[in-house]
Amino acid sequence: MASLNPPQAAPKWTHTPEEVLKLTRGAIEEERVRLDKIAALKPEECTFESVRRLSLALAEGEAKGDSIVEPLTFYQNVSASKELRDASNQAEVLVRDFGVEASMRIDVFRAKQAAEKNIKESGRKLTPEEQRLVDKMILDGKRAGLALPDEEREKLTTLKKELSQTCLEFSKNFNEENGVVTFTLEELKGVPEDVISGYTKRTDGGKEVYDITFKTPDIFPVFKYAEDPETRRIAYEKFENRLAINKPVMSKFLDLRRQIAKLLGYPTWADYITEVKMVKNAKGVKEARLAIPAFFPEFLTDLEQKLRPVGLKDRETLLALKMEEHKKKGLPFDGQFYLWDYRYYDRVFIERSLNLDDSLVKEYFPVSKVVPAILDIYQNLLGVTFVEVKGETWHPDVQMFSVWEKDAKDESGFVGYCYLDLFPRASKYSHAAVWPLLPGYEKADGSRSYPLTAMVANLAKPTPAKPALMRHDDVVTFFHEMGHVFHGLLSRTKFSRFHGTSVAGDFVEAPSQMLENWCFEPKVLELMSSHYETQKPLDAELIDKIIKSRYVNVGLFYLRQLFFANFDLKVHTDQEPADYTELWNSMRESISLVKGKDLGAGEGTFNHIASGYDAGYYGYTYSLVFAADMYATVFKKDPLDPQRGKLYREKILGPGGSRDEIDSLKDFLGRPPNADAFIKELFGSQA
Numbered sequence: 227m228a229s230l231n232p233p234q235a236a237p238k239w240t241h242t243p244e245e246v247l248k249l250t251r252g253a254i255e256e257e258r259v260r261l262d263k264i265a266a267l268k269p270e271e272c273t274f275e276s277v278r279r280l281s282l283a284l285a286e287g288e289a290k291g292d293s294i295v296e297p298l299t300f301y302q303n304v305s306a307s308k309e310l311r312d313a314s315n316q317a318e319v320l321v322r323d324f325g326v327e328a329s330m331r332i333d334v335f336r337a338k339q340a341a342e343k344n345i346k347e348s349g350r351k352l353t354p355e356e357q358r359l360v361d362k363m364i365l366d367g368k369r370a371g372l373a374l375p376d377e378e379r380e381k382l383t384t385l386k387k388e389l390s391q392t393c394l395e396f397s398k399n400f401n402e403e404n405g406v407v408t409f410t411l412e413e414l415k416g417v418p419e420d421v422i423s424g425y426t427k428r429t430d431g432g433k434e435v436y437d438i439t440f441k442t443p444d445i446f447p448v449f450k451y452a453e454d455p456e457t458r459r460i461a462y463e464k465f466e467n468r469l470a471i472n473k474p475v476m477s478k479f480l481d482l483r484r485q486i487a488k489l490l491g492y493p494t495w496a497d498y499i500t501e502v503k504m505v506k507n508a509k510g511v512k513e514a515r516l517a518i519p520a521f522f523p524e525f526l527t528d529l530e531q532k533l534r535p536v537g538l539k540d541r542e543t544l545l546a547l548k549m550e551e552h553k554k555k556g557l558p559f560d561g562q563f564y565l566w567d568y569r570y571y572d573r574v575f576i577e578r579s580l581n582l583d584d585s586l587v588k589e590y591f592p593v594s595k596v597v598p599a600i601l602d603i604y605q606n607l608l609g610v611t612f613v614e615v616k617g618e619t620w621h622p623d624v625q626m627f628s629v630w631e632k633d634a635k636d637e638s639g640f641v642g643y644c645y646l647d648l649f650p651r652a653s654k655y656s657h658a659a660v661w662p663l664l665p666g667y668e669k670a671d672g673s674r675s676y677p678l679t680a681m682v683a684n685l686a687k688p689t690p691a692k693p694a695l696m697r698h699d700d701v702v703t704f705f706h707e708m709g710h711v712f713h714g715l716l717s718r719t720k721f722s723r724f725h726g727t728s729v730a731g732d733f734v735e736a737p738s739q740m741l742e743n744w745c746f747e748p749k750v751l752e753l754m755s756s757h758y759e760t761q762k763p764l765d766a767e768l769i770d771k772i773i774k775s776r777y778v779n780v781g782l783f784y785l786r787q788l789f790f791a792n793f794d795l796k797v798h799t800d801q802e803p804a805d806y807t808e809l810w811n812s813m814r815e816s817i818s819l820v821k822g823k824d825l826g827a828g829e830g831t832f833n834h835i836a837s838g839y840d841a842g843y844y845g846y847t848y849s850l851v852f853a854a855d856m857y858a859t860v861f862k863k864d865p866l867d868p869q870r871g872k873l874y875r876e877k878i879l880g881p882g883g884s885r886d887e888i889d890s891l892k893d894f895l896g897r898p899p900n901a902d903a904f905i906k907e908l909f910g911s912q913a
Contacts, residue, residue, distance in 0.1 A: 232628050233637040234676045237297045237664075239620045243313035246298045250317040253294045254324045265333035272340035273348075274356065292722070295321055296663045303401060303655040304620050304647055304682060311653065315398050322390035330383045335367040355720050355884045362723065369501070371490050382489050389482040396475045396836035402653055406437040407445075407464040409457060416453035418585050424689040440468050441650045442657070443686040449569040450584070455557065458566035463825050472830030476806055479836060480797055496798040496841035503732045503842070504887060508799055511791075511844050525848055526795070530788050530817065532909065536781030537819050544571040544779070547578075565814075565822035572779050579778070582771040584697060590755040590764050591701055593685050593694040597648070599754040600701075603744065604708055605632070607871035608716060608879075610641055623649050629715055642666060642677040642715045649694075650684040658683040658703050660710035665725035666717060677726065679714035681707050693758050698772060701754065702745045709738030716875050717882035724884040731838075732845035733887040737878055739846075739853035740861070746773050747865050780908055782819065784847065789817040790832070791844040798841040851904045852891060858903035859895050 241249070267276060299321060301314035328334070342360055345352065352360065367373075371382045406426075410433060414422055425436040425444065438444050438461070448461045483495040492498040496508035505511050511525055545563045548571055552559040563571075576582050601612050611634070612627040619626050625646045631639040642664075650656070664678040683704065688694045696704070710727060717726040727734050744750045748769050755764040764772070793813050797806065810829040815821060834843055856878070861870055877894035891899045 230630065230634060230637060230639070232640050232643075232676075234640070236615070236617055236626065236643050236678070237293060239297070239618045241298065241301070241310070243307075243309045246301065246310065246313040246317050247320075249294050250298055250320050254320060257324070257328070261328060261331060261334050264337045265331065267337050267340075269337075269340040270344070272337045272344055274341055274345050274350070274352065274360065276341070293664060296661075300661055300663060300680070301620065302398065303661070306621060306651065306653070308653065311401075315394060318394060319391055322394070323387045326383055326386040326390060329366070329370040330372065330379060330386075332372050332379070335370075335372040338363050338367065353720075355724065358884060359721055359723060365502070369490070369498070374489070378489055382486065385482055385486050385489070389479055389486065392475060392479040392482060393836040396472050396479065397833055399469055399472050399475070400831070400833040400836075401655055403440065403468055403656070404652060405464070405468045406439050407448075407461050408435050408437050409448075409461075410435055413454055413457045414448070414452060416451045417447050418451060420689050420691040420695075421447040421451075423691045424687065439650075440465055440656070442684055443650060446569070449566065450573045452570070453555075455564075455566065458570060459564070462566040462822070466828040466831065467826035469830035470827040473807060473827040476829055476832075476836070477803060480806075481803055483798065483840070484801070494799040494801070496795055499731075499798070499841035503730045503845070505732060505848070508795065508841065511795060511848075526788060526791055526844060529847065530785070530792075533781050533784050533788065534819075536909070537785045538781070540779040540781045541819050544568070544575060544782075547571050547574055562821045563819075565820045565825065568782065568820055572782075576775050576778055580771045580774055582768075582775055587764075587768065587772065588695045588697050589692075589759070590757050590768075591696040591698065592756065592758040593648070593696055595756040595758075596696055596701055596704070596754055597646070599756075600705055600708060603750065603753065603866070604712060607866060607868060608712060608875050609868060609872060610716070612644065619645065619647075621647065621651070623647060623651070640676060642679070644678075644711055644715065645680040646683075647680065648683045648685045649687050654684070655682050656684060658707050660707050660714065660727075662710075662714040662726050662728075665714075665722035665728070666719070667722040667725060668720045675722075677714050677717070679711045679726075681711055683707065695758065698745070702742050705745050706738045706742050709741040713737055713879050713882075716879040718880045719882045719884045721884070724882045726879075726882050729883040730887050731842045732848045733852065734849070735846055736849035736852040736856070737874075739850055740856045742853075743857045743861070744865055746776050748773070750865065777908065777910075784908070786818045787847050789814050790834075791847060792817055793829075793832070794835050794839070794841060794843040797835075851901045852899055854904040854907050855899045855902070856891070856894060858907075 264276075295317070299314055299318040302311045302318065305311050305314065342364055345360065371379055374382065408430070411422070414436060421444075422436060425438055427434060427436055429435070438448060445461065445465055449458060452458050452461070480495075487493070487495040487498050490498060492501075494508055496511070500507050500511060505525075541563050544567070545561075548563065548567055549559055549561075551557075551574075573584060576584070605611055609632045611630045611632050613630065615626045615628050617626045625648075627644045627646075629641040629644055631641060634640070647654075659682055661680045661682065662677065663680055664676070666677040667675050669675050685696055685700060685704070686694050714726040717724075719725050745754075748766070751769050751772065752763045756762070793810060796809070796813070797804070806829045807827045810827075810832075811823045811825060814828075815823055835841075839845070856874075857865075860873065861867075864870065873894065878890055881890050888898070
């Protein structure tokens with residue numbers, strides 16, 4: 227298969243900053259010319275084909291534009307060059323501003339309205355995906371404000387461009403953050419030696435100190451292992467305040483969103499955003515019951531009520547551990563449970579109650595074993611093959627793959643490209659995410675344009691003491707993100723608009739969340755693990771402990787998620803501005819049941835609501851209902867069965883957003899979804 231040549235070349239990754247801006251401007255101008263052609267059509271010339279051909283994904287010109295612009299705006303997240311990141315950020319400003327301009331062209335919208343009218347009058351029968359495209363085009367225009375008077379429409383265009391630039395500023399600050407917190411070796415007592423050996427050591431005032439970045443592999447071990455509560459408090463305070471620069475930026479983009487929602491006639495920004503999601507409006511998020519069938523209205527309120535007593539019990543258990551330890555060490559104890567206590571005592575509880583040592587488990591997950599093992603599992607389950615390509619990438623650490631159908635004999639078996647950028651470095655995106663850089667779709671001549679997905683993660687690097695090792699949490703995250711990769715690779719839609727993860731925002735996480743279950747299946751854990759010294763897989767006893775640890779302190783864990791969701795919803799439903807730092811800290815304390823009101827501007831770290839999850843963070847928890855149902859109903863009996871994988875590929879991944887998500891779920895499950903598996907999973911006999 228390595229001898230097969232992909233029918234589509236991979237993009238180049240050697241652009242200069244000047245090229246980034248020149249190519250972006252050129253692609254924008256080409257698209258502007260296409261829009262001008264649509265606008266010039268006479269009403270009677272506006273058919274589905276004419277408008278589609280010129281403005282949508284079948285246009286060869288737009289495909290070329292995508293293949294140019296998407297990689298260019300991606301550089302800001304991954305490039306080692308500040309000049310290239312800055313140019314990429316500027317390019318995204320240009321693209322977003324043009325997107326606002328294009329969405330506000332009433333002449334183009336009128337051509338689309340004329341096309342819709344002519345289609346209806348002609349009696350032409352569209353395919354379901356074509357009809358969905360027409361419906362979405364018209365709804366887009368209405369949501370863009372094209373029904374507004376000229377003066378208000380111009381004001382809306384200005385506000386949208388300002389909003390786009392403000393959100394980009396927030397995300398740029400997030401990506402560029404490079405602060406550290408500094409401790410002595412004594413202050414780091416309890417943190418594993420192999421972790422400390424990876425920190426930057428220097429001399430300050432005659433003593434040795436260690437600089438710890440806020441990247442997950444560096445800072446999280448301090449939260450989990452540092453025995454001195456003062457060390458953990460200082461680390462958390464610095465971590466929370468690492469993006470205080472974003473405090474005024476958040477205030478600004480929230481204000482802009484309120485103004486835009488008001489102009490468009492929506493009660494709140496949350497109502498505007500959720501109109502095109504599964505819940506349909508903001509009230510549906512807050513006020514929907516976990517009762518079934520349809521659709522879990524009172525969701526956040528109902529789930530919080532169920533979780534609160536469980537969380538209070540969890541806190542009581544962990545607080546008792548804290549009291550015991552403080553008494554034993556002669557430390558003061560004020561009877562409070564703080565934010566910087568949570569990860570530490572959660573670990574202590576797991577180690578004590580299950581005799582499960584996170585550091586020991588990590589030794590069974592060397593990156594060199596886990597990454598290929600997870601790729602093998604996905605390939606066998608979903609019937610594809612990854613072939614590593616020694617091609618051009620944006621950094622030497624990046625792996626590039628061409629992806630093929632398992633039985634591919636010629637280029638017709640080509641699926642697409644995948645890139646893995648797995649290790650931390652300065653100014654790189656600091657969490658884990660997948661970028662669907664190119665969608666798949668059907669070209670004008672009937673041939674296929676193929677997708678390209680890129681996973682960016684921050685796995686631990688090797689240290690002088692040990693090879694690169696992954697915590698079990700890291701394994702779960704990697705498995706989850708690969709779910710997004712395959713959604714992007716294996717979707718098969720006619721139009722790019724509906725490809726892959728282009729589904730309702732409160733469903734987009736469900737496929738990947740479902741796949742997290744594999745990381746708690748005995749035979750999968752055995753396949754993925756290999757001790758870095760002995761090469762032996764996890765034994766049955768350790769596997770059993772990992773599985774039992776999944777829902778330990780589940781109340782506190784999910785109350786933390788509900789804090790994020792509720793903060794997001796509140797700031798996007800309030801009619802007036804607020805002190806968001808005070809709101810962040812007070813809501814966290816009241817919902818997630820941990821003290822820590824004076825930690826600073828933690829809201830500046832909440833990049834989700836600047837980069838696409840605004841009024842949508844609830845979706846992480848909401849979609850778990852669907853994930854649990856899909857797994858329990860189809861996969862639980864045999865999670866590695868390729869026939870079940872084929873069904874999943876055909877019914878969930880393949881359609882992408884080309885039909886309502888509820889229809890894909892019914893097709894996959896054989897019935898409407900329900901919350902039974904979710905409630906049982908979280909609460910067991912307490913449900």
